[in-house]
Amino acid sequence: DAKTTQPNSMESNEEEPVHLPCNHSTISGTDYIHWYRQLPSQGPEYVIHGLTSNVNNRMASLAIAEDRKSSTLILHRATLRDAAVYYCILRGFRGGSTLGRLYFGRGTQLTVWP
Amino acid sequence: SAVISQKPSRDICQRGTSLTIQCQVDSQVTMMFWYRQQPGQSLTLIATANQGSEATYESGFVIDKFPISRPNLTFSTLTVSNMSPEDSSIYLCSVAGVEDTQYFGPGTRLTVL
Numbered sequence: 001d002a003k004t005t006q007p008n009s010m011e012s013n014e015e016e017p018v019h020l021p022c023n024h025s026t027i028s029g030t031d032y033i034h035w036y037r038q039l040p041s042q043g044p045e046y047v048i049h050g051l052t053s054n055v056n057n058r059m060a061s062l063a064i065a066e067d068r069k070s071s072t073l074i075l076h077r078a079t080l081r082d083a084a085v086y087y088c089i090l091r092g093f094r095g096g097s098t099l100g101r102l103y104f105g106r107g108t109q110l111t112v113w114p
Numbered sequence: 115s116a117v118i119s120q121k122p123s124r125d126i127c128q129r130g131t132s133l134t135i136q137c138q139v140d141s142q143v144t145m146m147f148w149y150r151q152q153p154g155q156s157l158t159l160i161a162t163a164n165q166g167s168e169a170t171y172e173s174g175f176v177i178d179k180f181p182i183s184r185p186n187l188t189f190s191t192l193t194v195s196n197m198s199p200e201d202s203s204i205y206l207c208s209v210a211g212v213e214d215t216q217y218f219g220p221g222t223r224l225t226v227l
Contacts, residue, residue, distance in 0.1 A: 032214065036216075042221070043118075043208070043218030043220050044216075046217070049213070049214075087156070091214055102159065102208075102216055103159065104156040104157040104158070106156050
C-alpha cells in the first residue's frame with residue numbers, strides 16, 4: 001500500500017471545526033482513502049472512506065483533492081470525545097493479495113481543549 | 115457493524131511462558147486479523163486468519179512465536195509463545211466489514227516481566 005503523511009499532532013478547541021490533513025502523493029487510481037481513529041485505551045474505529053468524491057457521514061466529512069494526492073478529514077464540531085489518534089490509510093486491491101489488511105502509519109494525535 | 119470481545123483484557127506474565135488471547139465476534143466473518151501495538155507506537159499487522167486455512171503472517175512474524183487458530187467463523191486465538199519483555203504490547207483482533215472496513219476489538223494489554 002502507498003504511504004501517507006500526516007502531522008504528528010494537532011489541537012482544537014471544543015465546538016470548533018477540525019481539518020486533519022493527509023498527503024498521499026503516490027496514490028494509485030484504485031486506492032481508497034480510509035480514516036480510522038483510536039480513542040485512548042480502545043481499539044481503532046472506522047471513521048470514513050472514499051475514492052474520488054467527497055464523502056459525508058454522521059461522524060465526519062472527507063474532502064479529497066481533485067488530483068487525489070491529498071485529503072482532509074473534517075470534524076465539523078469537535079468535542080472532547082474526539083480527542084484521539086487519527087489514521088489515514090490507503091487501501092488498494094492489487095490482485096487481492098492484500099485484501100482486508102490495514103497498514104497503519106503513526107497518525108495525528110488530536111487534542112481538544114474545553 | 116460487528117461486536118468483538120477479547121479475553122483476557124489484560125495480563126501480567128513471566129518471561130518464558132505463553133499466553134493465549136481469545137477473540138470472539140457476534141457474527142460470522144470470513145477474515146480476521148491480529149495486530150500488535152507496542153507502547154507509544156502505531157498498530158502493526160501480525161497475521162490474517164481465515165477459517166479453514168492456515169494463517170498468513172506478515173514479514174517479521176512467525177508461526178512458532180505467534181500460533182493462531184481459527185476453528186470457526188466467529189472465533190480465533192492468538193498465542194504469544196516463549197514471551198520476553200519485548201512482547202509487552204496491546205494485542206488486537208479485528209474483522210473485515212463491508213466495503214473493506216474493519217472492526218476492532220478492545221485489545222489485550224500484555225505485560226511481560
